[in-house]
Amino acid sequence: MKAMGPIPAGFAAGADGALTLGGFGTEELIGSHGAPLFAYDRAIVARQVEAFRSAFPGIGLHFAVKANPHAPLLQHMAGLVDGFDLASAGELARVEAAGLLQPGLPLSFAGPGKSNHDLSEALAAGVCVHVESEHELERLLQVADIMSQRPAIGVRVNPPFGLKGSGMKMGGLASQFGVDHDRVPALVRRIVEVGAKWRGLHVYAGSQSLSAEAVIEMQRATVALAAEIATEVGLTPPEVNLGGGFGIPYFSGDKPLDIEAVGAALRDTLAARPAVLQDTKFVIELGRWLVGECGVYLTRVVDRKVSRGKTFLVVDGGLHHMLAASGNFGQLLRRNYPVAVANRFGHEPEEEVTIVGCLCTPLDLLADEVMLPRAEIGDVIAIFCAGAYALTASPQTFLSQGVAREVLV
């Protein structure tokens, strides 16, 4: 038997013993939308935003669209957060297609490989561009000149520190992200000198941390770095994006990040900030933490077979929809996501099973030797933590298998 991660809070069974989302049973959802299905629970998203607001009063909250660009989810999110952070012109197009390109929803665009086309799309839509290199700034100024625009520009900083113990460290190293911190003041001066709108600084030092201490330390260091840069250029940054880094529990032993502690420490840090940052607006950019727990991937058992004494459930989904659960996306060691038999939710575990997808590859392993209530052919398996970096981060055309549906409930 191998352990699996904890099922996120907020899920319960209906009267028939089956998992419900947004008041709908899983069979009801699959009946309406098809399987395999990603179902996203809007109440869980709202709960996360409320928890953030309570822990971080006065701090802006941006949604990182890359975590999940499903249109109804973006629309739901638009009513809850203060802005969207984009990582491509394609994400801008998705925001526009969702009817959200309107004044009042600030948009910013970061990413290391912006083409001139990406930059002109961003400028045309009034998006603040976070430049990632000196060369990108010059291209942006050229494009803006051609478009007779006065661009809004932030500078993405490659900080001299990283987020300790983070799933993905994005600072403290040589990196393709942002401009090394010691070259940032010159870049800011150039932005101001050419008459562009300098919007501030963006520092993203890592992601998926469950350690309040590490996030607190990163935020302290970020505020100090912003103060240092602001002092050197002699200007107050209108905005400092503190990045994200808030993790969610995926695996056995993972404990939720203590955001109350992070919020209290950030209040202390900001209370003690130097005068040069007094009028700065601080923003935190979250993707996974806001939506990761709201999503469940539902996939039906098509075969139940025994091989050399081991029981396999073969499902109609697989890594082509949910690569991360197979352990093949940025994980060094494969561990089990939280899974359940949706139509026997909360029942006592009865047997050890290995859940595999329908792809003809041994990589397609969704849950390895987990204890579950007995599942038969036709039953539905729920894989949790499927709200962020799930469907879009999977090789959907692999082996030309079927598509997955998505629904926000």
Add this chain to the structure above:
Amino acid sequence: MKAMGPIPAGFAAGADGALTLGGFGTEELIGSHGAPLFAYDRAIVARQVEAFRSAFPGIGLHFAVKANPHAPLLQHMAGLVDGFDLASAGELARVEAAGLLQPGLPLSFAGPGKSNHDLSEALAAGVCVHVESEHELERLLQVADIMSQRPAIGVRVNPPFGLKGSGMKMGGLASQFGVDHDRVPALVRRIVEVGAKWRGLHVYAGSQSLSAEAVIEMQRATVALAAEIATEVGLTPPEVNLGGGFGIPYFSGDKPLDIEAVGAALRDTLAARPAVLQDTKFVIELGRWLVGECGVYLTRVVDRKVSRGKTFLVVDGGLHHMLAASGNFGQLLRRNYPVAVANRFGHEPEEEVTIVGCLCTPLDLLADEVMLPRAEIGDVIAIFCAGAYALTASPQTFLSQGVAREVLV
């Protein structure tokens, strides 16, 4: 500096010093088709098939469509091989869309999660179904009964051995693939008793091996296992699919598989086979080995930046097209694929660079600290070994970045 894999044989520079494929320069190809671009060289595919024919006279050659289902490539392949192996009803649809659903091109369908819909699609198209469990056989018989068809059925065997040192071991273990070998005779008897067409056995013990010794041993064991099963049921299998397992060099130090040695040993093995297999047709099923080396992923440099002394080339492609080169698909340790500056092909290396994609994630690393001729913004990077498990095995919608084009030249 870190090593990279060997550039496959068959690539050369044109008069202008730029890499050519099928007689076209890379700029010419990108000019016509756009970038990023997967270009597949049909001459390299033909070369591989010829090498196979020379080493394995009398052995059938099937193409595993999952390696690369690009329609023009399937059409090219149809003229070269003896059949196609499918892993989904979607692959059958791709074969049909390519105009290849016609008598004379045998099709077989293996995969652990076949739905009733998959089975009926296969039967309607006259595809031989390789059943993977007792339950799947019964469902297939039911579906055939409803369709008033006499199905052609092979049995996929889970062998008691694996391919030693293989990239992906698919035998010798409890597995979702096939039926444990000791339960196969009963299944064959059932197929014959109900009056279905028994087509034979399919044994796939692993993939991506560069060891002739290991492949030889696997083929010997497979023939012996087929003889054992055939003797037990007292029937000659019309066909035995020996699987594949032929690897290609991806990384530094990798040497090509010696297929002459494998072919010679297989001739010896088959010369000594028992009478019960005398009239059996033997087939080898290859995907990666046939098409892996024919493909090159071409992506343009959009930024060249230095961070803390390290030079980064940021390209307009990334892991959303070429996940395997980032090390995030079935690899324990990330190593560098062979890469080159396409417009300075064969030039002496001049500097150490790290090539990253345009995605806003540190996972998007395409070549780490490799020595290359100097590349400027606008130059084209070629990533080799991009003909199999490349575009379709990548998360193409991740971060809503641009699509890749494909062309067969």
